[in-house]
Amino acid sequence: MSPRSASVNEELRRRSRERILRATVELVGERGYEATTLGAIADRAGSARGLVSYYFPGKRQLLQSAVHRLMHLTVRAAVERAPEPADGREVLARAMDAVLGLALENPVLMRTHMAGILQAEGFVRCPEQQRLAEVLRGAMIRYGVRDPDSEYPLLRALLMGAVFALLLPGAPMPLVRLRAELFQRYGLDWELGVPPDGGPPGGTEAGTTA
Template sequence: MSPRSASVNEELRRRSRERLLQATVDLVEERGFDGTTLADIADRAGAARGLVSYYFPGKRQMFQSAVHRLMHRTLQAALEREPRTDDGHELLARAIDAVLGLTVHHPVLMRAHMAGILQAEGFVQCSEQQRLAELLRETMVRYGSDDVDHDYPLLRALMMGAVFAILLPGAGMPLVSLRDELFQRFGLDPAYHAPPGGEPARRSV
């Protein structure tokens, strides 16, 4: 049998990594971060346990990559949702709703993710995090920002603050209030927004 080509090997590695990231999200959502081990993740993904350390230096880094992957895929799906639009204001509204929607639907994941960010290692600089940053930055460009280097970090900080506020144990703020504040801050028409879990609510003009 002839040896596999480099492209085939690369695709197999990509699929293995994807399975590990998906297993990480699934298990942490089921058991919490502390209740999930690297061995559990490898078993769920059907991968050799040594493969985990080949791709990731530790559980925290693996988990952040897994959540960033979920975030950038959710965001991309929202931006490309039908009906497609080139309206930068609507795209920013979709981005805000996508991130806040993840917080509502995946509170265990997002709480563990935010807790990890506040630890010493902070953001894990991985391809998933970079893709999320690219999508948000591109959205600010299409929104029409005159100073993307200022507005993109501000958007990120405001959305992270809203996520923290929603998840704060015993003192969480309502998503609707936080979303309204973000929409007002960026001058977005509330008719654009698609409530998490609901259908887009676009007002006819």
């Protein structure tokens, strides 16, 4: 049997890494962070325990990469879904709604992710985070900002703040209010993206531009 080519080995490593990332999202969402062990992640992914440590230096870094991958895939699917967005304002609205929707659909996972960012390790820069940054930065470019390098970090901060406010234990803010504030900041009509049921707060067209 001839040895596998470098490209085949690379593809096998990519698939193995993605299985580990998917398993992390599933288990943390089901059990919480503390109850999820690296061994359980390896078992769910069908990988050796040592392989998890080979790809990721620790559980916290693994979780951030796993969540960033989920966010990247979710936002990209939202901005690329049919029908094709008519303009950049629709693209940005879809991206925002995708992030807010993830927070509501995966509260345990996203709350754990936000808490991890505030830990000593801080914000992990990994390939998954870079892909997420690319798709959000791309949304800003299509929206028409003149300086995406400075505007993207602001968008990231606003979205992180909105996710935190949605998930704050005991005092969460309503999605409708947070979405209205975000859309107003960027001059987006309420009907863009995926509007939540009930309409904008106060019955006004939040974000409507003249």
